[in-house]
Structure formats: structure tokens, C-alpha cells
Amino acid sequence: MSQATNGTPKNGRVGMISLGCPKALVDSERILTQLRTEGYEISPDYQGADVVVVNTCGFIDSAVEESLDAIGEAMEENGKVIVTGCLGADSERVLQAHPGVLAVSGPHAYKEVMTAVHAVSPPKHDPFLDLVPPQGIKLTPAHYAYLKISEGCNHRCSFCIIPSMRGDLVTRSIGEVMQEAENLAKAGVKELLVVSQDTSAYGVDVKYQTGFWNGRPIKSHIQQLAEALGELGIWVRLHYVYPYPHVDKLIPLMAEGKILPYLDIPFQHASHRILKDMRRPAHAEKVLDRLKVWRDICPDITVRSTFITGFPGETEEDFETLLGFIKEARLNRVGCFTYSPVEGATANALPNHVPEDVKQDRLERFMAVQAGISAEILSTNVGKRMTVLTDSYEDNLTIARSKMDAPEIDGVVHIEGEMLEPGQFVDVEITRADDHDLWGTIVE
């Protein structure tokens, strides 16, 4: 269950279970924010809650199971349960497993969740308890926050069912996004992680319409948004960037230090044939050319990407193409998954599925190659000075992150012999590296 908040509740007590990706986490934060805005208390346990909201994930089968289990536990422990999130888009499946739940809604259905909460625990009117911090309630540590800029996705990658769960792209107004970002910065957040299903498509659905931030007109376009976010004076990191040509325009902003020199851009594969079957942009050679240009403009850029091994029809030759690509591309941070046949994905109908042991073997070969590349790249940092952001400390050791490291998914910088409060920028000299992390000492 999420954390408790202090104070006498004006309305009832609501429990919250948040599952899934950062996008789902932002949904939970917005629900919690609305609950606190209306004077509900967040219950830290099932017993103290009038009702429990379960924000579910439905991305892969194991996530569906985890979500159904969480609903089952909440039903058993409390009995009054509202289900929302990605799995909620398939309400029949939820109701079949747990017919007693009070309401089921899909992702970003804040209004439906609140309506369901009101039905169980009707709100009382007391304006004094409607006060919540302007930045809302956050589930992340105080010094970083996810900023969700849009919902849904206009692509139809054949391995993904997110568009069928979350719908087509819906851009959040740039004024609202910037106000939230500004509130977070004022509240002490030091790093904003920009997330969505497709960050570089921001504004496509509203034809890049002009909005206003502090009375100033700004176009709803990722470039203008990144520039405006860069004015807040904190770290801004872009995630889930689809490789459109206009992404190139973001690189100068990174070189100028307006946003972090970090691009999380899932390439998924390098074989032309596989990319076509994935319904992804299918020109690995162009990607290599673009990487070169990006590095010429911004030499310290960190490129993070994700790949899939064992996609239906992937031959040993396709896989070798992928290995050749990562050897040449020398990406800084890489995640890799074996193909998982998510129920409803069109890729499942493709012929020649790859046996599980072959998928796994390719994943291991891929990661072994990438570990060597990563170790080589990281070792070039030894002796360099860099600014890091502290995350936590334990037993004479501070864990921090450099500009190269997004929280949870990338490496960290260990600062031995120091116990620094989280959320501080400090300068370190790098003394050691392995294939994932760095070690450094503080410099004055």
C-alpha cells in the first residue's frame, strides 16, 4: 500500500495499490492528488481503508497476473475494491476473475475513479481541508518526478497492445504541463523525467496548437516544450522518444545544456525485415548516421535504447545483424527483452515463432556483447569530474546518479566514505568503473 498522510480526514480513507510503469505511476499520483485535494486520507493498510483503489498493469501476461492477484488480495483483506489502469481496459477479464469489485475503468480515468470513490465514501464539504501542495502528491522521492505529457499512441507496433488499451495520442495542454513542471521545481524537485508512450509525438493530435505558460505563448511541440522546461534550471530527461526525424532538433538543446544530454529512444531491432514486421522505422543504417551526427553536435550525449530478441521470424542472420548494429552503434545504455506474445498483439499471428531457449540464448549473447561495450564506454570516465545528483545513503556510502543515469533503469555513481542527504548536486571525480556503475570521490 502507498504511504500514509497525516491529518484528520475530512472525508473517508482510501487505500491505493499502484502497479506498472512510470506512466501508470503518474496516473496513481494524479488519483492520490485528487483524493487529497478532496480531503480523503490515504490509508497505509487495508483495514483502515473505506475502499481500496488498485491501479493495474496489463502489459505482459505476468503483469496481468500480478494485477489480478493484487485485486484478489485487496478483495480478501478489505472487500471494497475499485480497479483502474491498463488491465481495467479489459473489464470483462477483471470481472470474470473478481466479480465483486465495485468499479472498473481503464488507464487515465481519474474522473471515473473519483466517481466510484464518491459512491462508496461520499465527500463532505469543508474547504479548509482541500489544501494540498501545488505540486500534488508524489510517489517518487522528493528530488525527482515523472512529468507525463500525453496519453496513448498513434503507432501500431505489432508486438504492443498499448494503443488498444490506452487509445490514440492525446496531448496534455502545454500550459498545464508547464505549470505542473514549474510547481514541481518550486517544491524542490531537481530532476524531471518526461514520460509518455511517444514523447516526440507531443502535440501531433492538436496540430501543435499554441498554449500559454505564465501568459507566454508556446507551441505544443516537443522542441518548444523541451526549451521551456530547460528554463526551470533543473535536470530534464527525455524518455520514450520515438525516432522521428525532428528528434534531431533536440540535440542542440542538449549540447547547450538546456536539457540533459540523454535520449531514451527504443530502436527494438536492426534487421530491416524484422523492423518491418514490427511496424517500426526500418533503416538501421540511417540510425547509425544519425547517431554520428548527434555525437558530433553533442559529444557527451548518452543514448539509451531497448531491443527485443526472438521476435517471430527472427533468423540467426537477423540476430547477427542486430549484434553488428550494437557493436557499431556503441549505445551507452541498453535494455533487452525476449519477445513475449502479449495477448492481442498482431505479431502473434506471424509465422515462425522462435523457441524459448533460442530467444533466451540470443538475449544472453546480446547482453554479453553490450556489457563489454558498456564497460569500455564507462571506463573512459575514470579521472573525469562530473556533477551527480544524490539519491540515497547507507553505511558510509552515498548512491548518486550522473547525467548518464535515469533512476531505476540505469547505473549509479557510488561515493564511498560519504553519507549525503538525497537531492543534492555534488561534483565528483570518477575513480573506478565496471560495466554498469561508476565510483567517485567528492571534489571541492
Ligand code: SF4
Ligand atoms: S510506439 Fe510504443 S506504445 Fe506506441 S505502439 Fe509502439 S511500442 Fe506501443
